[in-house]
Amino acid sequence: MSRILDHPVFGKIHERELVSFQFDEKTYQAYKDETIAAALLANGVRKLRVHEESGTPRGIYCNIGHCMECRVTVNGQANTRACLTVVEQGMIVESGKQLPNIIKRMVEQR
């Protein structure tokens, strides 16, 4: 996806410092003061994680911190909201992964 560089009311986007960060081991560029969710979408990445149980893909839903759909791991801290967290130089972001559901498997085998 691309950035909205010019706007009939807001005018031109102001140039800001660029930083680079990693998402699932790939390096991306972002503006210094933008959220992980915005930076990834600007780089064409919609999928932020998979559902812990089913493995189906997920991205942002509310974009303002209410729904927790955008949870990723940031510098080792799990369950961080990508829509509220501002990117920093060298930040390591990882998508949420599918997890084994041991108890459910046990129940299914009974």
Added chain:
Amino acid sequence: MRDVIVIGAGPAGLAGAISCAANGLLVTVLDEFMKPGGRLLGQLHQEPSGEWWNGIKEAERLHQEANKLAVDIRCGISVYNLEQEGHHWHVHTNTGRLTARFVLVATGAAEYPIPVPGWTLPGVMSIGAAQVMTNVHRVQVGKKGIIIGANILAFAILNELQLAGINIDRIVLPEKTPISGKAAEPEEIMKSLLQAAHLAPSPLLRFGGRFMKHDWIRKLGLTFFPKNGVKVNGTPLQLRKAAVEIIGKDQVEGVRVADTDVNGMIIPGSETIYEADFVCIAGGLYPLAELAAVAGCPFQYVPELGGHVPCHSEIMETPLEGLFVAGNITGIESGKIAMAQGNVAGLSIAKQAGKGTGTIDQQLQQAVQNIRNVRQNAAIQFNPEIDKGRKKMKELWKEHYAKGDEKFHKIG
């Protein structure tokens, strides 16, 4: 030591902080978003006068005013609990605990979700998410989108997306299910659009507003509602089409849509797939009031205000000592009203803290009257029965919580 903690740096919280600080109180404002302004930040609409309501500018103005009064604003901090101890409140955040005698909860609103099959696919988002991505972050949410759900916020944001050069293919309703409720009833949608006829987004609806007051005429209007919809700013609004499923493998690829009858029931065999790379769900707004609930504040269900709201007086006190509320947490309205309410809450706190000059009572009365004036002239009204909702809360307060010596309850 600080006197007041404001939770939420939206128009209500910032205006509250400003009027507290202007009366000599020490104020800290906390907000989990990266910058102050709350939902003002995404707002952009044209007033009936032709002037633009540019929320980013409004937020900057409030921020500067607060800075001048040395208000301590801290962003990127989430509050998750409120605890009362003696005459103080402890505010628990992800970075530690803060304490003050007064707390103003101004956490705003959240969007009702409408779970349409396929809605968890990346590329499906709430309509507000698209607003923030477009106007705050300036990143395109996609090339071609479909909006599911027709309400005033959807129309406002449709316009904003178009201004940013993003194509919205059509607006359809959600499929009728026990969860989608009124959002899937063509007649209910028509009714709410007509009640706000003077603000209606299309000339046909503005025109119709004068005639369609009777139920049977409205039904007739829906029977003859053009199959391809009426154009809203160039985008078809299709009240007789419902989204059955959002499809795609790893992200949104399209929406399966069916024709419906006047009651919103699907006409079998009428399904079509429309391509899109993003979908916005517009389910309407409700007060985001969890923090008032964990604080132990009593609540009341008032549908005209958007759902469950903390009990509060006209001067924004709650039944709990030192706890105040303002803005959309008290009922869904536009940003200007949130600001006017914040001002009232700030004056109210100043009064209780024994601050303010001898005219504080008068200022407070004027500020309460100002809310009504702003409401009367509002360019956007989310619920046409808002006055009824406000009145219900006022009466509830009078009946259960008002103290005899408070002359404010006699106003108006």
